Amino acid sequence: MRSTTPNWLRWGGGALIAVVLIALPFQFEAFRVNQFITWMCIAVAAAGLNLLTGYNGQISVGHGALYGLGAYAAAILVTRTTVPMLLTIVIAAVICFVAGVAIGLPALRIKGLYLALVTLAVAVLFPALVEQFSSLTGGGRGLALVVPQEGCPRGRPECPVRWESPFGGLENDQWRYFLALAITVVAFVLVANLVKSRVGRSLVAIRDNDIAAESSGINVSRTKIITFGVSAAIAGVGGGMLALLNGNPRVNPTSFTLLVSIYLLVAVVVGGASTVIGPAIGALVYGVFTDVIGPELPGRFENATPVILGVLLIIQMLVAPNGIVGQFKEIQAKMASRRSGGAPEVHNGATPVERDTP
Template sequence: MALPITVHEGTMPHRGIRLGRVALVVAVVLALPYVVAPYRLDQVTGALILAIAAVGLNLLSGFGGQISLGHAAFFGFGAYTTGILVTDHGWYPPVAFVLGMLVCFVVGVLVGVPALRLRGMYLALVTLAVGVIFPSLVRRFDSLTGGSAGLFGISFDAPDHAYFAGRAGQILWLYYVAVVALAVSCLLVWNIMRGRTGRAIVALRDNEPAAIVMGVDRTVVRTVLFGISAAIAGLAGGLFAVDTGILTPDSFSLLFTIYLLVAMVLGGRASFWGPIIGGFVIYYLPLWTGELTDGPAAGVLFGILIIVMVFTLREGVVGGLGRLGARVLVVEPRRPTPRFDLSEAPPVSADQGIEPAACQPRQETAAGAPLAD
């Protein structure tokens, strides 16, 4: 069969392909624990956590077009909120995650306020300040956070069930928790972006004056967007706390934010799969280069690989995959809605028959005949 295969949007084959894609992801997620060794699964959990944070950053920077160099701080706020609540107050971790997200939302909205007046480099500097201050704050309030020595003993024990027994069971448990958290984050972003608010977010990024004269409330959209992005990063932080068990301020340095930015750009900004793939790339790339060579050479190789990827995949991994996919499969958009809209017709009684007027083209009542030819 000649490639690419063309399917029409909304037809059975198209729906089948979309469903198949989801089924494939679900299958991989469920099969993974049975195929890989526990320590490998532990790594996947680490990559998932990075992916969640990248999903959060992508909402703000990819879709919203606002740069943040402070996302390590939101990740940290989430991690320490969860860490302190679980260790000192014995909270159930999921409840601590939610509170951590709320804390991050509030901090995010506050940081988003200067974003109303600043953009580009200036906004980058403000968020950079937030990112730089955070590790110092952790050290300053060491009675609460454990300071440089660290906060220990944070855990989210698996339910008492044979399936999650032992050390391998605990790894499996955290893997599933991370999968669910990533799914929730993605659904949240997807829900925002596919609707009215999503259009407003893209409009503000793309053409701010036009967005404002459409009636988009810039203040609300920008600050809430910042808050939600921070909350998702905070959720990732909470997971990080229970996954590693130890929090030290060094984990939340500027380097972490840079990793997130690289993950977002490499994966494909303003796409749904981009930050997830990017999260995995940025997690595994240093591991692989570290296995290949030792010492400084690993870092150099890592850097070179990133440069190569940025040059070869301008729209990120997702963009590259999309181009590849287009050679195999093309989805033809649905045809425009028919001009004759019978749902508009006045109710007709059985003996009356259909009035001719009920079948008139809609443009009779609209603004006139076709113009833009």
């Protein structure tokens, strides 16, 4: 399907979003900018999960653990080696790729809820693993981010990770924001390219009809495994960003609990599974809700945020099961067919999720 969005809206909307994204760190204080960075990390991790769950139909409830693995890998590399900081995120992605392939191996035999259970085990196991290897990870206390550098002994809290802007006039938080934004944009562009390619079509074919996929010549097992790895690698990039860029000089195991895995899934579904931009929208909704609206709620609702989020999720599933972006596309398709006076694009829900076709 070719997108029904008119070109002027496409370019105009894109330019507007770009201006807003660039202006944001100049309009808000550092603590808010740090939250924006965290939302971007979640968006990237959710984009990785979307590739696996949305496009390829393999449900993972364990991506919080891969997100965490990426964070710890980057943090440990920064703290203990002299690998350049941005390169640690790349290495973290590679490590997560390997872990993703390993977790994905059972997916060759099992599908659906059973696979979800295996990944759930991974999510539950992760904090215990962090505790187990506490000499490396700092255990429950978290891992302080310190950089080995000249005149400053390795692993001493006096030398925290710093992101000095190479340009004048940018505060540290603003510089970190732009680094995070750049990585996020690259990640989303790569995913967008991937899903509208030969590989992307294979992913959807495997999700919707693996026998048809196989007899068309798609190596289903291999593709599923690599998708798991790639999905994990992207989640790992999100984690690496979180560890190094969000302004918190400490990586804590509490950032990667089972709940985080579920929030990632929620971000995918709320934003729109199998749409490129859906996970970003989902992460934005999640971020606005937990960081902006949540704290404003009256005191007696303080612990009720997950409940409210849950209720909203149920309402959304009833009103817009394809997520925000999916719903938007549906409305757009309807309007387009009304304008052209042709028969309406029939979409009788045979697809579990509408696929993005930019």
